[in-house]
Amino acid sequence: MHAASRQISAAQRKDHDTLLNEAIRKLSDEFEVKVQVVATMHNITQEKVKKLLGGHKYYRNPRGMQLANAIIHDKAHEVNEGRACGEKLTLQQIWGLVRADPKYQDMTQDEKDELLCALTEYRALKNMSVRATNSAATRNVQSTLEHIFKILDGLALHTGVYVCLFTTRGHVYDSSQPFWYGTDNVMDFWEDVMDLEPDEIVRKMEQWACMHGKNIEERNSVEGMQQMCAHILNSGLRLCCSSQT
Incomplete structure (x- = not known):
């Protein structure tokens, strides 16, 4: 009995997957036809049409902070502060506490603005914080650069600006690969x-960075911070002396 039921369910799933695949294929075919029509009408390539479509997705202002997210952040900080990783409350549990907490009911505009400001500052600090390991930094580099390239492609297509970007690892132990990008x-x-090739530039840049750069732990050390501050101060003094002269 159970075997027969499983066979029926498997057959139903197979039919459903077949219909879904057919619908996706049809949608893809229609998309390609429409891209070809737009490309022919405006005398451009299909690749440029697809890039413009991608630009509409990435070339836009980020969404503003949501009050619900700010409230969740505030409550999570309140109840999870000091808890071990496995002891922290889940999002669902925090939502339950929020709904039961009277301080989040009928808030004034100043109270709402304060929560939104706190979340904004938290996200800004999180985005600027240094990753814990070199491997984590590599993953962060890859994902961030992919996003940046898509934004720059959209920007170039919409405004016609020229953009070039060189990136390389900052330490011999980093696994990030040197890369250049240009619109x-x-x-x-x-x-x-x-009279320089981009590959030559990024290769020399990598050599320079690996000779003078430091890994994340060294950059965060007290000695590293002192050297950085001394370099900034010396640079500022040189600029001041040059301007006065």
């Missing part, structure tokens, strides 16, 4: 005007 034909500038 349109901007990299021709380095070869035609500066």
Whole structure:
């Protein structure tokens, strides 16, 4: 009896998957046709049409802070502060505490603004904080650069600006690979005007960074901070003396 039921369920799932795949294929075909029509109408390539579509997705202002998120953040900080990782309350439990807490009912605008400000500051500090390990930094580099490239592609297509970007690891133990990026034909500038190839630039940049750079732990050390502060101060003094002269 159970075997027969499983067979029926499996057959139903198979039919459902077949219909879904057919619908997705049909949608993909329609999309390609519409892209071709737009490309032909405006005398551009299909790749540029697809990039413009991607630009509409990434080239936009970020959403503002949501009050619900600010309230959750405030309550989570209150109840999870000092708890071990396995002892922290879940999001569902925190939501229950929020609904039962009278201080979140009928809040004034000043109280709402204070919670939103606290969440904004928290996210800003989190985005600027240094990752714990070199491997975590590598993953962060990859995901962040992919997002940046999509935004810059959209920006270039919408505004016509030229953008070039060179990135390399900052320490011999980092696994990030050196990379260069440019919109349109901007990299021709380095070869035609500066007589340098982008690959050569990023290779020399990597050598320089690995000789002078430091890993995350060293950058966060007291000695590293002191050297950085001394460099900034010396640079500022040199600028001041130059301007006075």
